[in-house]
Amino acid sequence: MARLLDEDIKTREVLDWQGVHLLHFAGSACSQKTRIFLNVKGIDWVPHPVNLATQQNYTPWFLGINPRGLVPVLVHDGAVHIESNDILAYLDQVFPAPQLIPDVTRQETLGLLREEDDLHLDLRALTMRFVMPKFLASKKPDSLSTYERTLGTVGGVPDPRKEIELAFWRDYARQGISDEAATAAARKFQKAYGALEARLQGQPYLMGESLSLIDIAWFIYTHRLSDAGYPFERLHPVMHRWYLALLDREEFSQEVQAPPPFRLVTRGLHAVQAVRGSSLVRVAGL
Ligand SMILES: N[C@@H](CCC(=O)N[C@@H](CS)C(=O)NCC(=O)O)C(=O)O
Structure with a gap:
């Protein structure tokens, strides 16, 4: 699970964000995948657009959340998760219905x-x-x-x-x-x-x-x-x-x-x- 450690997070305001927050970009493939997953699950989430076209992902503010400079990033109840597939595997466990990584085929x-x-x-x-x-x-x-x-x-x-x-x-x-x-x-x-x-x-x-x-x-x-x-x-x-x-x-x-x-x-x-x-x-x- 690519959950960041407290010491990795320099933009400290996100630690106070409660609920499901997604830092994402409309045209980014990994963000689109994550948003579809949230739609299918019916999870309520708060959007935080990060404009890749103007390179907002390389601002100190965003790099203080994800030092990798990539979207999407999930902040869930103040915990920061990076890497879309890790984010989705995490969400599938926290919000199990409908299950999108079925237990029987989880490893595969x-x-x-x-x-x-x-x-x-x-x-x-x-x-x-x-x-x-x-x-x-x-x-x-x-x-x-x-x-x-x-x-x-x-x-x-x-x-x-x-x-x-x-x-x-x-x-x-x-x-x-x-x-x-x-x-x-x-x-x-x-x-x-x-x-x-x-x-x-x-x-x-x-x-x-x-x-x-x-x-x-x-x-x-x-x-x-x-x-x-x-x-x-x-x-x-x-x-x-x-x-x-x-x-x-x-x-x-x-x-x-x-x-x-x-x-x-x-x-x-x-x-x-x-x-x-x-x-x-x-x-x-x-
Ligand atoms: N393995 C990463 C890849 C993330 C990634 O490469 N995101 C792209 C958008 S799809 C990005 O943020 N690119 C930065 C840029 O274009 O400057 C994941 O699955 O989250």
Whole structure:
């Protein structure tokens, strides 16, 4: 459980927050996953938007809550929890109905969630190449250096995750997402979706007869990758139908509505990439 220690939390006001509070961003995949989970559970929560587009996640205030500089963050009765899958595993125990990590498949579910989390940087790479143009998605050098300089701990020790984040954004500033990196990421998803497609044969949800956190997690990835131009209908038709059925549900659809200007930006990016022959399908040979 990624619950922060008291000594990790420098923004002390959150210790007084009672109830369920979520620091999140509308367009962040992990935040969307968490909000859908809260909707399905019917949990009342207090929103605290953190604007990733203006890099509020690198302000000393936010870094004093999550030194990792990432959303979502849950504050529950003054306790701070980071890492979306840990947050959701925690909430599933505190608010057990409806159970979204069933007891009988708990270990398997946690294993599948680790595999999903391991693909997060690949999802980010494909987002930064095929959903958001670089001039909008790049971090300001000032924000990155505040992030680097603001020293914090997770579990009482300096957080190694921060180096990974810094390396990602510096590489991105230097060279964007190369064809090779995009292809490697797309191939990992193709493999993962092959396994999910097989799992879904003959059952309505990924873990069987009822909706689980695994469905919510992969719904979010599927939504983002669809935005990137991943050809689900052609490559993984069963997953494509499963995705459309979930998208029909309000608890899901309301959390993934991109504002019209963002949709226009992605459409413009795709138009340019179509002319240059550099769409996801072309680059990764899907
Ligand atoms: N493993 C983390 C990943 C969190 C993460 O990478 N969050 C993204 C949004 S989906 C973020 O905050 N990015 C910071 C940024 O874009 O500056 C989790 O599951 O919570």
